[in-house]
Amino acid sequence: MDEKNAVATGGTRNDGYMNVLNRFGTAQDNGEAYHFAPETMVDDMTLASHYEGNGLFTKIIDIPAEKAATREFDLGLSDEDVKSLVTDALEDLDWVTTAAQAIKWSRLFGGAIAVMLIDDGGRLEDPLNWNSIKGVEEIALFERAVVEPDYSYLYSYGQPKGTKRFRPKFGKPQFFRVYSQYGHFVVHESRCLVFRNGILPETTTQAEYRFWGMPEYARIKRALRETVTNHANGTKLLERSVQGIYKMNGLTSTLSVEGGDDEVLRRLKTIDMARGILNSIVIDGDGEDYTFQTFQMSGFSEAVNASCNMLSAITSIPQTILFGRSPAGENSTGESDLENWYNYLGQISDLQVKGNLQRLLDILFRGWLNTKQLREEPKYKLEFKPFWNLSEMEQADLDQKKANTEHIRAQTAQIYCDMQAIDPSEVRRGLAKSEQFDIEELIDESDIGGDTMADLKDALAGLNLPETAEDGEDQEQAGSVGVVVVHGNQVLCGIRMGDTGSGKICGPGGHVEDGETPRQAAIRETMEEFGIRPKNLTPFGRGPMEADTGLAPQLFLCAEYDGVPRCTDHEMECPMFIPIDTLLENEDGQLFKPFADSLAILKEQLDSGDNTS
Numbered sequence: 001m002d003e004k005n006a007v008a009t010g011g012t013r014n015d016g017y018m019n020v021l022n023r024f025g026t027a028q029d030n031g032e033a034y035h036f037a038p039e040t041m042v043d044d045m046t047l048a049s050h051y052e053g054n055g056l057f058t059k060i061i062d063i064p065a066e067k068a069a070t071r072e073f074d075l076g077l078s079d080e081d082v083k084s085l086v087t088d089a090l091e092d093l094d095w096v097t098t099a100a101q102a103i104k105w106s107r108l109f110g111g112a113i114a115v116m117l118i119d120d121g122g123r124l125e126d127p128l129n130w131n132s133i134k135g136v137e138e139i140a141l142f143e144r145a146v147v148e149p150d151y152s153y154l155y156s157y158g159q160p161k162g163t164k165r166f167r168p169k170f171g172k173p174q175f176f177r178v179y180s181q182y183g184h185f186v187v188h189e190s191r192c193l194v195f196r197n198g199i200l201p202e203t204t205t206q207a208e209y210r211f212w213g214m215p216e217y218a219r220i221k222r223a224l225r226e227t228v229t230n231h232a233n234g235t236k237l238l239e240r241s242v243q244g245i246y247k248m249n250g251l252t253s254t255l256s257v258e259g260g261d262d263e264v265l266r267r268l269k270t271i272d273m274a275r276g277i278l279n280s281i282v283i284d285g286d287g288e289d290y291t292f293q294t295f296q297m298s299g300f301s302e303a304v305n306a307s308c309n310m311l312s313a314i315t316s317i318p319q320t321i322l323f324g325r326s327p328a329g330e331n332s333t334g335e336s337d338l339e340n341w342y343n344y345l346g347q348i349s350d351l352q353v354k355g356n357l358q359r360l361l362d363i364l365f366r367g368w369l370n371t372k373q374l375r376e377e378p379k380y381k382l383e384f385k386p387f388w389n390l391s392e393m394e395q396a397d398l399d400q401k402k403a404n405t406e407h408i409r410a411q412t413a414q415i416y417c418d419m420q421a422i423d424p425s426e427v428r429r430g431l432a433k434s435e436q437f438d439i440e441e442l443i444d445e446s447d448i449g450g451d452t453m454a455d456l457k458d459a460l461a462g463l464n465l466p467e468t469a470e471d472g473e474d475q476e477q478a479g480s481v482g483v484v485v486v487h488g489n490q491v492l493c494g495i496r497m498g499d500t501g502s503g504k505i506c507g508p509g510g511h512v513e514d515g516e517t518p519r520q521a522a523i524r525e526t527m528e529e530f531g532i533r534p535k536n537l538t539p540f541g542r543g544p545m546e547a548d549t550g551l552a553p554q555l556f557l558c559a560e561y562d563g564v565p566r567c568t569d570h571e572m573e574c575p576m577f578i579p580i581d582t583l584l585e586n587e588d589g590q591l592f593k594p595f596a597d598s599l600a601i602l603k604e605q606l607d608s609g610d611n612t613s
Contacts, residue, residue, distance in 0.1 A: 039221050041206065044109060044145040047217055051108055059225060059322060060315050061216060065103035068348040069096050071387065073357070075380040082131055082378050089136075089364050090148040095357070098139050105143035107196040110210030113147055113176055114193040114356070115140045118363065121284070125175065128190035128363075135367040136360070139193075149173035173211070193356040216315075223314050225401050227307040246271065247289035312337075316344040342387035349384055358382050363583050409450050411503055412495055412574045415590055480524040482509035482543060482598045483534070485561065490577035491599065492530060492565055496592055497573055503582070506572070506592035509553060518554040529572045532563040540605060543597045 018025030025032070042050075050057050077083050090096075099115060105112035115124070119134040155169035169189075176187050197213030204210050217224075246268065254260040286427075312319050318337035361382070368374040484507055485492035496506045508529045512521040519537055526534055537556040545552045565575035580599055583591060 035605055038205070039218060042215070042217060042221070047215060048145075050217060054224075054228075056228065056322075057217070060220065060224075060317065061104055061107050063317060063321060064105060064345060064348055066100045067387075068103060068345045068353060069100035071345070071349045071353070072385040074383050074385065075361075076383065077378060077380055079507075081376065082374070085368060085373065086361065086364070093136060093139055093360075095139075095360070098141060099353055099356070102141055102193070102195040102356075103348065105141070106123075106197040106213065106352065108217045109144040109212075110197050110209045110215045111147075112195045113178075113187075114195070115142065115178070115187050115298040116191050116193065116360070116363065118191055119367075124185055124191060127188050131362060132370065133367040134371055136363060142178050142180060144212050146178060148177045148179065150175040150177055150186070168487050173417060186195040193357065193359060195352050197352075220311065220314050223307070223311045227311045230304045230307045245291050247291070249288060273581055277372055317341065320564040339388050345387050346384070354382060354384065359414070408573050410494065415495075415505065479551040480509065480511050480546075480549065481518050481525065481528050481556065482553045482594055483507060483522045483537070483556045484559055484598055484602055485526065485530070485532070485558045487577050489579055491583060492575065492577055493583070493595070494530065494567055494572040494575045497570055501592045504595075505578075505586075505590055506595040507598070508572075508596065509598075511551075519556070522554075523554045526558065526561075528569050529567065530575055531566040532561040533564060533567060534558040535560040541601050543594055543601065553594055553598070555601060557602065 020026060023029050051061060067457075075083070075086065077086075096183075102112045102114050112180045116136050117140065118128060118136050120129045120132040122132075150173050153174040155172050155174060172189070174189055176189065176192060178185055178187060182363055196211075197216065200206070200210055200213060202210065206214070207257075209215075248254070248264065248267070251264065254263060308319055308323060312322055315322065318341045320337065321341065361380070365374065365377050365380075369377050489505065493505050493507045496502055496504050508522075508526040509523070510525040510529075512518055513524075516524070522537055523534055526532060535558075537558055539554060540557050541555050543553045543555055567573050567575050580603060584596075584599055584603060
């Protein structure tokens with residue numbers, strides 16, 4: 001930027017575009033005046049009053065917590081007696097209700113702790129003695145507003161002794177001070193389950209939330225206010241949508257004289273009183289008129305919907321649940337919203353419930369082991385079940401796709417067996433390892449076609465093929481193309497998946513599209529069907545006319561390409577390299593006819609070149 005423009009913009013800009021004519025990117029640009037201003041902090045008493053009196057805000061806090069706490073889980077235990085012990089213990093401790101309430105307080109105040117009253121012979125301020133645990137008598141819940149972490153005692157190491165699972169403790173408080181209305185006490189963190197509404201950086205501007213997390217209200221305050229006020233303003237707009245207009249003859253002259261304004265006001269009061277009592281208006285027939293004017297409220301419903309959409313987006317709660325209605329708009333089924341909603345609930349349960357439940361189970365198992373209710377501590381793995389389950393139609397569609405895939409694999413294995421490329425015993429061994437098998441893993445490429453014919457590249461070198469594309473291409477008449485891709489002494493092919501020739505072995509090829517040359521079509525088809533890009537294409541003839549299309553495909557040979565053959569567009573499956581002689585020896589009609597013709601033409605030229613040499 002030159003010196004003149006730098007002065008005009010109030011400084012040098014090195015991060016974007018500017019336009020002095022329309023002031024874009026300059027100091028006078030209106031958009032440059034925007035800056036982020038965080039919402040003012042809300043004290044805990046105000047948060048509690050909002051929760052008590054604002055029904056919409058209460059739903060935002062409660063619904064995700066109640067849903068996340070009821071997520072089903074599995075411990076991977078086979079012993080029914082142990083399962084029964086766990087179920088009864090969690091019911092006695094009222095775990096679901098406690099977890100739901102803890103998540104509510106963490107969402108409302110930023111965090112909460114659940115103090116476990118553990119029978120281990122120690123006091124609340126003492127570290128938990130794992131070897132003396134006899135059980136958990138009760139769980140008491142306290143919100144962050146009445147809990148203060150003791151930052152004078154922080155862990156300076158990672159894992160406390162005696163705990164079963166690794167939980168990093170470095171930099172975290174060892175004690176919590178609880179200032180409840182029922183009394184003040186200090187409790188060691190090993191006796192607490194900590195619920196945090198997210199994690200804040202050390203540089204957060206709200207120091208009181210650094211260990212916990214931000215209250216939900218701090219994030220949704222503006223959107224919640226706009227949604228509630230937009231709905232409330234609807235009634236006010238309806239009241240103002242009809243305006244009465246009083247026309248009085250000589251109004252200006254009447255107001256100009258002393259006492260004229262009182263006369264006008266008395267007249268208006270008389271008219272309003274008549275409307276209120278008689279539901280009718282009496283006016284002078286000479287010079288007076290009273291009419292109503294209606295104002296259109298276009299755009300109001302869109303503004304309300306926009307505010308609802310924004311609140312739903314910020315809270316991650318779909319409108320079908322938050323407002324009891326489907327989102328407005330075409331094709332708004334709400335299914336994707338519900339799937340996102342269940343994923344959100346899964347995140348809450350994973351972040352706030354899973355670790356705490358696992359810690360509680362560790363303590364319960366240790367207590368049962370110490371009291372001889374268990375002979376050994378069971379090895380369990382806590383796994384939550386997904387909230388979102390496939391519908392019957394989705395499950396049926398998935399099962400059908402799996403069945404089709406298995407069918408294609410079976411067809412491919414049968415083709416390889418018929419061609420004697422692999423032995424049926426190899427397929428049986430592959431199935432014995434797992435229910436699914438990979439054909440490519442069963443084939444050792446080093447054993448395929450090594451003695452069938454001389455290296456194809458060397459054979460091609462002796463052929464009198466055209467040097468340029470134009471010498472061998474028929475630009476006018478070619479309506480389709482076929483490509484023979486070679487690697488060493490083998491030919492690239494796959495299993496066709498389309499309506500024509502489905503289940504047949506075939507190489508890349510297809511129709512020439514409008515505006516394409518045959519060479520361009522050959523490159524495109526090879527890339528689409530096998531995911532590789534030919535580096536050179538050599539035309540070597542034309543195939544016979546196809547009975548169904550009436551086209552004689554232009555044939556190309558490709559000996560070099562970029563990429564690894566992969567079939568991703570569902571036109572072809574199971575990419576493979578097979579020797580040309582092995583393919584041509586097939587007598588069961590398993591080759592796609594145009595592909596078989598192209599191989600025969602290429603083989604004829606190869607044999608002719610060998611005889612000539």
